Amino acid sequence: MSDTLELAKKLISLKSVTPEDAGCQEVLSGILEPVGFKCRTLREGMYPTFNLLALHSADPQASFEGDPALLKSNPGPYDASGLKAPGPFTIFLGHTDVVGPGDTAAWTSDPFDPVIRDGMLYGRGAADMKSSDAAMTIALRNFVTRHPDYKGTVGLLMTSNEEGDAVGGIPYVAEWLKKEKLYPQYCIVGEPSSSGKFGDTIKIGRRGSMTAHITINGKQGHVAYPHQIDNAAHKGAQLIAALVEHHLDDGNEDFPPSSFNVTNFNAGMGAENVAPGTCQIMCNWRFNPLQTPVKLQRMMEKKMEQLGIYATVRYVVNGLPFISSRDGLLVNAMRDAVIANTGVTPDLNTLGGTSDGRFIAPLGTEVVEFGPINATIHQVNENVCAADLDTLTAIYEQVLEKLHL
Ligand SMILES: [Zn+2]
Structure with a gap:
């Protein structure tokens, strides 16, 4: 079994209904920490929302630990500890929470027991968006391992409250990033953007x-x-x-x-x-x-x-509405990677509901969304094509290569 598929199955088996994380983020840090990512959990007060921020850089100027002296002089909800993320700075954004399964009797198999039938991976979150979470994590692990001298900073940001009200979620993290002066140039949201065919849609903005x-x-x-x-x-x-x-x-x-x-x-x-x-x-x-x-x-x-x-x-x-330039580096990198790996020329559009990308875009960050087919999201028997998971991982990794090598 591929690493991405194995990880996606592990995540689906954890019952992380909004705003529960159910240990998903710990599984992801367990993969990223051993290859040098600095992982931290960001939580707002007593809210049950968990956010994981995992950062990595090959640049000796980078500092993700924070300065203890600054930490001491800046008590409060934010560290304000002088973290440094040299550019280009790319972050993958996703969520570990899922919507409830509804009537579990209506499912062909247990929504939290991932199974593959006829090449499709079934389970709550298979499409929205644990397969993407797995692909982003494995792509990051592979990238920093294969290219130890890459330029800039790469990271993973996960929340457990995207399907809910986002309280204590990405709006909180965006404020934290602002206080820490950590402004990502590029953000790739792994939400399932494809509609009929895998690779047919990249969202370059949202209403x-x-x-x-x-x-x-x-x-x-x-x-x-x-x-x-x-x-x-x-x-x-x-x-x-x-x-x-x-x-x-x-x-x-x-x-x-x-x-x-x-x-x-x-x-x-x-x-x-x-x-x-x-x-x-x-x-x-x-x-x-x-x-x-x-x-x-x-x-x-x-x-x-x-x-x-x-x-x-x-x-x-x-x-608020946001848009990333059609001629920008990020949109081009994503389009090229999708074409190279799927043979499909993606449509670039701004259709569909809002995503957490709307909280990151105001940091001046270019945001694109690309992920698997969304035909069954939030439905009974949610599924995704198992073979697409490795392709998705390859696409994400190739985008990192285009932006950071
Ligand atoms: Zn989603």
């Missing part, structure tokens, strides 16, 4: 995401006395219609048009004759760089004003 929680106030009353009521559900429907009809933009070369969707609508108490006095709406925008959260919020305020609707709105910005 932004903003959610609005809206409470509309009217006046409750008996439907037989319409002049005494102010129906909040009607107002909600008007507001939704206005937002659905509003044309945001046409997108651009890299991004599809921004979109709006209602995700929840709640009003009334179930009584046939009572008009609701309040109405709750939850909605979300996926937006490209032609929009900003403030621009969207202004648009929303204007709609409410035009319709004479009084509402309280709470906005949650889940992520």
